[in-house]
Amino acid sequence: KQEVTQIPAALSVPEGENLVLNCSFTDSAIYNLQWFRQDPGKGLTSLLLIQSSQREQTSGRLNASLDKSSGRSTLYIAASQPGDSATYLCAVTHAGNMLTFGGGTRLMVKP
């Protein structure tokens, strides 16, 4: 059974810091890995998708890496802003087009 873990569960940083969110998964047989953002009381917005054959994806200040063999992904946020405050979720797509989610990292960026 695929299990996805995100560390830390919560993170508070001052504005301007660079930060790294971690995601690990137990079964390396994945099709891709997605990072989502969720604002309080809202749905999920896809930030980055990394295919299993890729090592990283970048979008603006966000960079996601994938090491499939070790079952790890990181989401790097450069020059954090208060508007980045949200919960960040990673999810892997595996057999049967199934998505399994981690528990999320709740990020607070203080002005």
Add this chain to the structure above:
Amino acid sequence: NAGVTQTPKFQVLKTGQSMTLQCAQDMNHNSMYWYRQDPGMGLRLIYYSASEGTTDKGEVPNGYNVSRLNKREFSLRLESAAPSQTSVYFCASSEWTGMNTEAFFGQGTRLTVV
């Protein structure tokens, strides 16, 4: 573009009542999913439908039923609501292209069972 649309957005039920959560997508995706999200537990898969006419149980199917009405619509039914089903429910859809698949989510239904 509407993407994935869920109704209702909010609902309060009494224990034992029944209701159906509706979900529709306009992206012509084959796969659709129902998740529930509880504090500290991330999203857990209730049921999914790989294609029109098929449905399968996910991680937490007990107390729920689903119907894939057509390619666009995938509904989730609670036959006899229980307080343990108080949660936020998300519908999602995706399409496997042979090289990639990306999931898209609705805005969620916040359900309270009293």
